[in-house]
Every structure is written in structure tokens, then in C-alpha cells.
Amino acid sequence: MTLIIFIIFLASVLSLVLFKVKSGSMAKWAKLFRIVTVVFSISVFTYWFIKKSAVAFVDNSVGLQVINKLPQALDFYLINVNKSDKNITLEPKHIGKIRPEYYRIEYLKMDKSDEYWIVGYLGKKNLVYFSQHSVPNKNIDQIVEVQNYINQSMKLSESAKKQVDAYNYENTKLGIWIALDFLLLFLNLALFLKKNK
Structure with a gap:
């Protein structure tokens, strides 16, 4: 998931840059890229939140x-x-x-x-x-x-503590990337709506 979040971040930044391309042969491709980026981002986050919100029942568990x-x-x-x-x-x-x-x-x-x-x-x-x-x-x-x-067990609990710390660090890092992606997604959507008005 981290790789997809990072790809969305890069695509969203590129979409903001491509907003400046308004004429010429590249304008159509720039607009198409921006639309695909926004739709893909919304789809990924919708799927991810539904998956996280669903009951975590696992077969043969x-x-x-x-x-x-x-x-x-x-x-x-x-x-x-x-x-x-x-x-x-x-x-x-x-x-x-x-x-x-x-x-x-x-x-x-x-x-x-x-x-x-x-x-x-x-x-x-x-x-x-x-x-x-x-x-x-x-x-x-x-x-x-x-x-x-x-x-x-003091020895096992130390191993567990390291695992929990690493798990929380990864979740914090993922949360920061997701927040940045949401900000960029909001900016891209705002630019689309502004142009339509």
C-alpha cells in the first residue's frame, strides 16, 4: 500500500504542474492525465477505507x-x-x-x-x-x-516492544503520506471545479 500511496503523491504533484498546460498539443494529454490521477486516487482511497472499515473476519481463522x-x-x-x-x-x-x-x-x-x-x-x-x-x-x-x-517473559516482551514500535512508526509514516495525498487530491479537485465555473 505504501508504494501505491507514493505513486499517487507523485502523480498528484505532476497533475498540479500540468494544470499550467492550457494550450498546444500537450493540453489534451495533460487534462486526461489529471482526470485519471484524480479518479484513480479516489478509487484507491475508497477501496482502502472500505477494506479497513469492514469486519476483519478471515476464512479458516x-x-x-x-x-x-x-x-x-x-x-x-x-x-x-x-x-x-x-x-x-x-x-x-x-x-x-x-x-x-x-x-x-x-x-x-x-x-x-x-x-x-x-x-x-x-x-x-x-x-x-x-x-x-x-x-x-x-x-x-x-x-x-x-x-x-x-x-x-522479559526477553520476548522486549522483542514485542520493538515490533510494536516499528509497527506504530510505519503507521505514522503512512498517515503522513495519506494526509499529503488528501491535500493534493483536494487541490486538484478544487482546480477542476474552479475551471468548470
Whole structure:
């Protein structure tokens, strides 16, 4: 997705430059490029937001219910431990902030994994909960009740913290690119509407 966002950014900048081309043989091609850029950008972002808003149910997955029994709201992350013949990859995902006595449901793709970690943060950087869970039977959904501030493994929790930090950094970077793309898309649309008036 990052590559597509960057391509949209470059195309949008070029569209703004091509707005100055109003006569000659290049004018028609410039206008066509600008129209294609705007339509493509709107299509990609519409698809992306619908995909992000839809329920994240995955076929052949294991349902995971995380229940917060603690007196404070915690920000939870899920890390899926994918194992292959040569290496182990950690795949983080933000579950969200869960208030006391509330829960969230996620769906785990466990075709390359039989283990996952739950990481809980109080605030932005304060890791207060870490638990490691195995999935011996992939036909049974998982329920995790967070009742204590525990850290089951300092070594694994450090790895999890690095993964969460990298995940949040990538999301922040993606958010900045998306904001720039929206600004350029708005400018291109405004120029189209101004010309039509």
C-alpha cells in the first residue's frame, strides 16, 4: 500500500504542474492525465477505507476474544508468531484500547503459526502486560482474560516492544503520506471545479 500511496503523491504533484498546460498539443494529454490521477486516487482511497472499515473476519481463522478485567483501560496489541522452515517472523496488529470489563474480538490467521502474544500498554510507551499463548487446537476459539499486570517473559516482551514500535512508526509514516495525498487530491479537485465555473 505504501508504494501505491507514493505513486499517487507523485502523480498528484505532476497533475498540479500540468494544470499550467492550457494550450498546444500537450493540453489534451495533460487534462486526461489529471482526470485519471484524480479518479484513480479516489478509487484507491475508497477501496482502502472500505477494506479497513469492514469486519476483519478471515476464512479458516481462530477467533480471539481479549477481555480487560483490570481497573484501567489498556491499549492492546496482538503479535502473531509465524514460523517457517528457516525463520520466525512476528506480525503485529493493533487490537485497540479496551476499557475495564469490555472486550475486543480479532481473527487470527494461524496457517503458519501455533502461537501468539498479547501486549498491553498503559499510555504510549509503558508496557504493563505481556502474555504468550499457544494454540494446540486451531478449531477452538481463544479467550484471554487480562486480570493482572504481568510480564511472562522479559526477553520476548522486549522483542514485542520493538515490533510494536516499528509497527506504530510505519503507521505514522503512512498517515503522513495519506494526509499529503488528501491535500493534493483536494487541490486538484478544487482546480477542476474552479475551471468548470
